[in-house]
Amino acid sequence: DAKTTQPPSMDCAEGRAANLPCNHSTISGNEYVYWYRQIHSQGPQYIIHGLKNNETNEMASLIITEDRKSSTLILPHATLRDTAVYYCIDNFPTTGGGNKLTFGTGTQLKVEL
Amino acid sequence: DTAVSQTPKYLVTQMGNDKSIKCEQNLGHDTMYWYKQDSKKFLKIMFSYNNKELIINETVPNRFSPKSPDKAHLNLHINSLELGDSAVYFCASSLSGTLSPLHFGNGTRLTVT
Numbered sequence: 342d343a344k345t346t347q348p349p350s351m352d353c354a355e356g357r358a359a360n361l362p363c364n365h366s367t368i369s370g371n372e373y374v375y376w377y378r379q380i381h382s383q384g385p386q387y388i389i390h391g392l393k394n395n396e397t398n399e400m401a402s403l404i405i406t407e408d409r410k411s412s413t414l415i416l417p418h419a420t421l422r423d424t425a426v427y428y429c430i431d432n433f434p435t436t437g438g439g440n441k442l443t444f445g446t447g448t449q450l451k452v453e454l
Numbered sequence: 455d456t457a458v459s460q461t462p463k464y465l466v467t468q469m470g471n472d473k474s475i476k477c478e479q480n481l482g483h484d485t486m487y488w489y490k491q492d493s494k495k496f497l498k499i500m501f502s503y504n505n506k507e508l509i510i511n512e513t514v515p516n517r518f519s520p521k522s523p524d525k526a527h528l529n530l531h532i533n534s535l536e537l538g539d540s541a542v543y544f545c546a547s548s549l550s551g552t553l554s555p556l557h558f559g560n561g562t563r564l565t566v567t
Contacts, residue, residue, distance in 0.1 A: 373553065384458070384544050384558030385497070426495070440485070440548050440556055441510055444497040 344368070345429045350449040353423075359416040361448050363429030366410040372433045374405060375442070376414045378425040385428065385444075388414065419452045426450070457481050458559040460545050466565045467535055475530045475562045477545030485509075486528035487546040487556065488520060497544070503528055504550050535566045 346364045353359040365374060376388040389396055389403045391412070396403045402415040416423055428447040432440055458479045467473050479486065487510075488500040502510035503522040517533045532539060542563050546556040 375555065377555075379497075382561075384546070384560050385556070386558070387555035390553060390555065428497075440550075441499055441502070442556060443499070446496070 344431055344443070345445055347427070347429055347445065347448045349446065350451070353416075353419045353450060353452050355420055355452055355454055356418055359419040359423065359450055359452070361414040361416075361427050361429075361450065362411065363414070364411045365429065365431045368409055368431045369433075372431045374403065374409075374412050375430045375432055376401070376403065377428045377430065377442075377444075378423075379428070379447070380422075380425040388427075419450075421452050421454070424450060424452045458545055458547055458557050460543075460559040460562050462562060463560070464563050464565075466567065468567055469535055469537060471535050472531070472533045473535060473564070474532070475543055475545075475564070477528045477530070477559060479526055479545075479547040479557070481547055481557060483547035483549050483554075483557070484525050485548050485550045486522065486525075487548075488528065488530050489544040489546060489558075491542045491544060491561070493541070501528075501530075532564075535564075537566050540564055540566045 373390050373392050375390040377385040379385045389401050391403045405412045426447040426449050428444050461476045485504045487502045491497045500514045501520045506522045519531045522528045542561040544561045545559040548556045
């Protein structure tokens with residue numbers, strides 16, 4: 342079962358920032374927080390990951406609380422194409438062990454005009 | 455230049471038949487996966503292969519048999535198909551022992567009638 346909890350759905354106006362929260366209160370010290378999204382009828386797409394520092398890439402920013410029990414994915418200027426289910430996953434990749442990502446139910450983000 | 459490609463995209467077949475889904479990745483990854491997404495949209499790992507060796511098997515029925523002829527290919531063969539096998543099957547790949555994310559294909563929608 343997934344070890345993270347997310348709100349089932351959120352709405353966002355196009356052009357505004359979308360802030361998607363995630364609780365991962367049982368995350369262990371060496372586990373990273375990964376975010377993926379799944380646009381309708383496509384495979385999941387990697388967005389960003391982090392351990393304890395805030396991270397930013399061309400797609401999004403990831404803010405992780407100091408106690409690492411929660412995080413927020415920020416899409417700074419949401420567009421209609423960002424409408425998707427967003428998954429927050431805690432994971433530690435192992436050599437030769439594969440990345441057994443356990444997907445929860447995610448947050449359905451709907452970006453509207 | 456599709457990174458992870460699956461064939462076929464759609465597969466409709468009758469109960470009791472045997473079918474195969476093929477997956478290929480051109481990312482140079484050493485680990486490949488099969489995930490199943492059911493009608494309720496839950497995405498669950500089925501198998502993972504690292505360097506052609508099975509490393510994750512999530513208590514999938516014996517009717518499902520993955521085969522990895524080389525690091526770039528992971529095929530899924532399903533015997534005696536049942537109605538409950540209807541789902542979208544996603545192939546993915548990654549580089550083990552690193553923080554690199556999983557790259558997913560766009561799925562194979564299997565419908566068993």
